[in-house]
Amino acid sequence: MLRQIRIGNNIASKLFDLDAVSSEDELIITNISGLSPSDIEIQSGDFTGDGGYIQGTRLAKRNVVFTFSINPQYATNRSAGKIRNDLYTSLFTQGGIFIHLWDDDYPGFYKDSMQPNIILNGTVDSVNTEMMVKDLTAQVSVLVPYPYLKAYWPHNKYYDPTETAVTEPYEANAPSGISVQLEVMSPVNIVRLGSNNPGYSDSKLMTLVHPTSFATDDIIDIMTQPGERAILVNGEDKMAYLQPESPWIMAYKDPLKLFAYSSYAFDGKVNIRALSYRLRYWGI
Incomplete structure (x- = not known):
């Protein structure tokens, strides 16, 4: 499913190949968790007697955890301690980090038909x-406030200037x-933007009403992303x-x-x- 991951900040980034691990790699990703759908937080209240009621729900913050295998390179004087120090420096001295996950070339890798190309932004928390063990590992936890991928x-x-309906x-x-x-x-005083099929039950319709009239060649921009909603004329x-x-x-x-x-x-x-x-995903 995932073939490559790039992790970085505003200073530098590092590319990890999941299907082309080399013995010369100092850090090898062995596991990633937190890419499935975020938990649903349920706000509930209590009855005066037994039981309670649901007040609402929301998606929780996402927590992505990377497990790295630390692979010392003694031929180049790169001990496990030096690799750990570099890991601390790159993650703790900068602000937020980005995580870019993708699989552009191998559909069906790991028997999964999805080919993600996803960006996440978060903060290492x-x-x-583990030091006193034979297999040296590191776990990096990244808190991602935005729950969607x-x-x-x-x-x-x-589109051509004659399109009244489009399908993507x-x-x-x-x-x-x-x-x-x-x-x-x-010139019209009402402009409507609809989705799906006109007149059917799954159709949704936004209606704009001008107090006098929209003029010929007026340009209307409609943005519906939560937190960025706007209508410009x-x-x-x-x-x-x-x-x-x-709606x-x-x-x-x-x-x-x-x-x-x-x-x-x-x-x-x-x-x-x-x-x-x-595109937005609950999880992959």
Whole structure:
């Protein structure tokens, strides 16, 4: 499943090949935990009598733990102690670190069909090393506040100026926000952005209402990623145009289908110019 891992900070990084371990490698990754879905934290209250009730749920922070085998290189005067010191220095004297995991070349490695290309950002919270043992090891724990695994590269697409509906792949297993750019083709006071199939039960619809009228060639940017949500018209914040009942459209299943219109589906008054999103995973 995973073939290569790069771990680093704003100063330097190190590449680990999981399927091409050499006897000259000073640090060898032998295990990684914490890439499965984060635990679900459940907020609950107690009844005055027996039992209780659920108040809500949320995903917990992710804790990724690397187990390294320390491989001294006595021919080059690289003892286990020196390797440990380098490990401490690189992890504890810098700020946050990034973890990049991918398998670009070997589909089905370790009998798993997934080919991840994922980036994580976190902070080392502990390094535990075993010294008085025959097999020297080190465990590095990284606390990752963001519980989802997100793709290293965004999916960016630009369209012909006549597209009113687009379909893109979404081969991930957790919902992700999108950034979509619309263009108004004729004066209207209502702009709608929908997902999936118009008129069906799985369709979601965002509605923007202008107090007077959108003008021809107006550019509308809609960002739905939690924590970064925004609606811009010609670069100006127009969040107030969004109707209260409108849901924030997310990419959550394959394929991602979007359509834009004013009065009725595919009326040609609003076109889709561009779309961007990152795949997000509960875990791998």
